[in-house]
Amino acid sequence: MKRRWSWLAIPAILYVTCTITKLQVHAAPQTENPITWSSRIAPIVYANCTTCHHPGGGGPFSLLTYEDAKRWGAQMVSVTQSHYMPPWLPEHGFGDFADERRLSSVDIAELAQWVKQGMPEGNAAAAPAAPKYSETWQHGKPDLILSIAQPFHLAASGTDVFRNFVLPYPLKETRYIRAMEIRPGAPQIVHHANLLIDRSASFRRAHPDQWQQGVPGMELEVDAGNDFDPDSHFLFWKPDTAVLVEPEGMPWRLDPGNDLILNMHLKPSGKAETISAEIGLYFTDQPPSKQPMLLQLEHDSALDIPAGRSNFVVDDELKLPIDVEVLGIYPHAHYLGKVLEAWAALPDAQKKWLIRIPDWDIDRQSVYRYRKPLLLPKGSIIHMHYIYDNSADNMHNPHNPPVRVKAGNRSEDEMAHLWLQVLPVNTAKDGPDARLLLEDAWMQNKLSKDPHDVIALYNLASSLAGQHKYTDAIAAFQQLLAVHPEDERALNGLGASFDNSGDWQQAQKTFTESVTAHPESCDSRFNLASLDLKHDQPADAEQQFRAMLEHCPDDAGAHSGLGSAQLAQGQSDAAQAEFQRALTIDPHDFVALYDLGDLALQANQLTQGIALLEAAVKQKPGDVDVHEHLAGAYAQSERLGDAAAQLYEAIHLLPDNAALHSLLSQALEGTGDLEAAIAEQKTALRLSSDDADGWNNLGVLEARAGKNTAARSDFLHALQLAPDHPQARANLGHLPPG
């Protein structure tokens, strides 16, 4: 059993200093017609401002009507000239981003001229129609709406508030999410929000008394669970985000037991506010066809910024082990960040800018998505280069006078993070999950900065194990254990790696060591018991599962494991009771569904067996055996078409298994599709050519199809391999003389 940690720093809000640059305002072109609201200004405002500035929107006031615009004319000139509005931090030309929000110098000049001329309305009838904004969900009714457990009350005044709300995912099945919308409840006080997936509900468990009212903090750490399942999507919301729609083929996933964590940056408005945030999720039935991954550069350990230093530099770099497409980028620092840059040095020495923010402002932080995916070939080196200003001249400095600042989770601490959403491309079809290679590179990079980084050591070791590099994985786990000798996850990971490398005795020893060090832990006993079971020591396994149940009586896996151990010792009644108990606790327990299904089939309870195996297949669609067993059950029920469908699934998972092709051939023959049956049998024989039975079967199929010559050759082939093959000999005799 593997466990993996990861932590996603949730960007918190940084106050950034926004230098107002004196813009050189270009004179608006002289036109014969005066600039009026109807002719020139409404189109600018509707295209650039009203996404936020509409009633109920994230902007503090509406700009939908002429009267509105007239009210705010002077401010519009001031904030567009200073580039405060529309909000957009990246420097133009350093990365080509979708939804870039920049007014042209002509637009800015026209706004100024319009105000100077007294803000004439012009011909109201000729004004463009104002855009319409839904007062509820912008994307239509969501498939699932989640709300924070209780409303949060934000005080009228004070510094900004960073709060994390846990929203447990309530469904009992996995769903894929193609789009998400956040309705913060009081949009004008929510600066931004980040949604994290907590696969193991670890944050909720870590804050049992607080999670319902929200846990303070800018960043948070979650436990990513047992499997390699890296964070893959930026689920970032800011006031101008109507709805977050994922690209085709890239939905994200929620499983039963997951939590969503809504990390919000809230700004007091002057009055007491109540926030009752809701998240709307839009499902798709299509699982992802592309698996992106979030990759991080960081160098928090380098953050030790002396008081008064105005140009403190922090760098990091990461060499890409594979080709990737960069889809999005998320730079993050707190209040002292000044200039945030990232670029890639390509193998041909070309420098490709990823982003440049010349005047960082945590208040306006954002995820930026590229207009087109940015290809970075293997060997490219991604650079992060951040400059911090801890002087009194940095007005965002939370300390006055400045103090020495290090990395940390509080807003007055600092951070140096750069997240990238990347999609592995040009990957080997049969190779390991390409994201594991990225994980390797990422963790190696972390370890180069801190060789004792426990999470990095663990993730690296797990990643190596995931690539079946067990020798390296064992070394990495041992390196971790040298620092933390009794680390349970490391011991479990080490045991699993020993087992997978073929040294199951060493695995047993390691799991036993873990059980001794952590006698009340369920994971270690489960691993030891499962190992015993796998290696035909069902009595020992039974003992371990029973010990485990003393501490974890409601662990479905322990009950089904105990059932398996009993089954292996011939105690099928006792086993059946344990499987049923497991299903009472967790109706989705795969082992219980599978074994109970087999038991039902053995008792000739075909309908029940099929139902159980169908449920098992749903739980583990990647398990070849369960497809094969279900196919067998269908075949017994003479549902040969269904049997063939299951075998196709199995073959999809294991294309080079001759036996599966042979079984499929038989199922197809039963459905009357002789040609397909012949083709499958030929595939089986191509994979395993010395199978006399297989040649005989092919001969029978060929003969039925009237291909007597081919059939004869097949039977002779069988006899050549097995001269005494009785069926082949008899079949040869039945063929009409050739």
Next chain:
Amino acid sequence: MLTGLAIRALSLTLALSASSTARLATDLDGHTLARLAPPEAHAIVLFFAASDCPISNRYVPEIQRLAREFKSDAVHVWFVYPNPGDSAKVVRAHNAEYSIDTPTALDTSQALAQMAHATVTPEAAIFIPEGNNLHEVYRGRIDDRYIAFGRERPQATHHDLEDAIRAALAHRSIPQPGGPPVGCSIVTLHP
């Protein structure tokens, strides 16, 4: 140094003629404000506000705090709404929403804004009564949290208005604001 910028006489006790009444500020019930404070007041603070201006609204708790803090020192604080859109109905609802219990003036004719030379909300002015006249001794920002639009400190480091009030009460020279007020322009009245 007491910089009596814009010293402007305002009649506090003089009976006003009916014809000029319309040009004066009123309370939320429409009653003309004949006086902003009793003659024994030590200082009058006008806080120029707009119900629809976000930065102005963010300062509501701070102004309320100052009003409470200096009440016993005979400092009279007023919320003053100079924009034409801020009718009695709008301001009453706004004050309820923001729990404002400080005296409030509707500066319908912008007489108070002109007297104080205020141009944006939020902006504050301090007047010292001298006989029947008022001397303006301070006009400008409340503190240094906002440097410009988009340039905001996590929290204020200089409380300009509060420091000025304390100086006035102590009869010291009045420190002047360290930077311009940041907020929403007061909407100009068209004749």
